[in-house]
Amino acid sequence: MKVNSVTVFCGASQGKGNLYKEKAFGLGAALAERGITIVYGGGAVGLMGALADGSLSKGGTVKGVIPEFLVNREMAHPDVQHMSVVESMHERKALMEELGDAIITLPGGAGTLEEFFEMFTWGQIGLHRKPIGILDINQFFDPLVNLFENLIAEGFLQEEYLTHLFISEDIDEILKGFDDFEPVEIRSYDSKRHR
Template sequence: MKLKSIVVFCASSFGHSIAYSEQAARVGQVFAERGIQLVYGGGKVGLMGTVANAALEAGGKVVGVIPHFLNSKEREHTGVTTLITVDTMHDRKRIMNDYAEGVIALPGGFGTLEELFEMITWAQLGLHKKPVGLLNTNNFYQHLIHFIDHMVSEGLLKKENREMLLIADTIEELLEKMERYEPVAVTKWIKKDDI
């Protein structure tokens, strides 16, 4: 299935490796080339600004969603195609979800992880059937991937739910996985006796 609109969660800072900015720019460029609308947090700084600017420079459409109180911190990007200002972080995520057919996390901090895990949890609970991807730029998420696998080995996460999180090192490979994604049947609450 060709995705027409994807949410990208990422840092409002640049990090120490130039690879993060280079990959964020590549994401924006590829989205524009493929006609994928970028939906993101609405800021003009850090990796957020990089992915948005790259998409815009390549002729893509960009929807930014930012809460009022973050305007001074993340500085809203007034050059995007559509800028939506909301009251709360919850409103931000809800609207971003409404606009998108898929989700990708680039490198980021607590906010990026919180957004990623909320979206993958919603998928696990059957609240949406969108592909959720992790772009493992420069092995940024390698420790997290190992920890998620540890959850499976410890019996706290089902293997089929683990496989809902699509992982790749390049945006091209990740988009390919996302376009081939088939949602799994919701199994979170099935008891062993029912199987």
């Protein structure tokens, strides 16, 4: 599929050391070089700020979406070309999903994981038909991969839905997955099915 814009979920903190921040900046720059617009949470701090700065450093287009009550706490990025200020976190996620052709998740805290799981769930039930990338910096998401394996083994997740996910430390590999993406057919829930 053709990807013109990517919604990115990531932390408002930068994590330990500089690696996560450097990789977020690199992702922003790489997407800008490909002419891909970034849709993100609108902040100027942490990985969010680094992502936006990376894109802007290469002349990229960035769209921020931030709730009014977080404008000061997450420091709305002053250089982003398009900033939407919304009322709630729910409205933020809905608009971010709407504006992106695909989704990428970077490391972050509980909020980032919540955003990822909601997007993954929406894909399973057919609310969107978009691929989801996970930029696995420093093996950060290994425990999540182990959790998916356990969910499948215990009958709570159908393995075919993992084809919606592209997990890699290499952004080129994730974007190649997006190009080749074909969504899984959505089926009715069957309580007797385990996979």
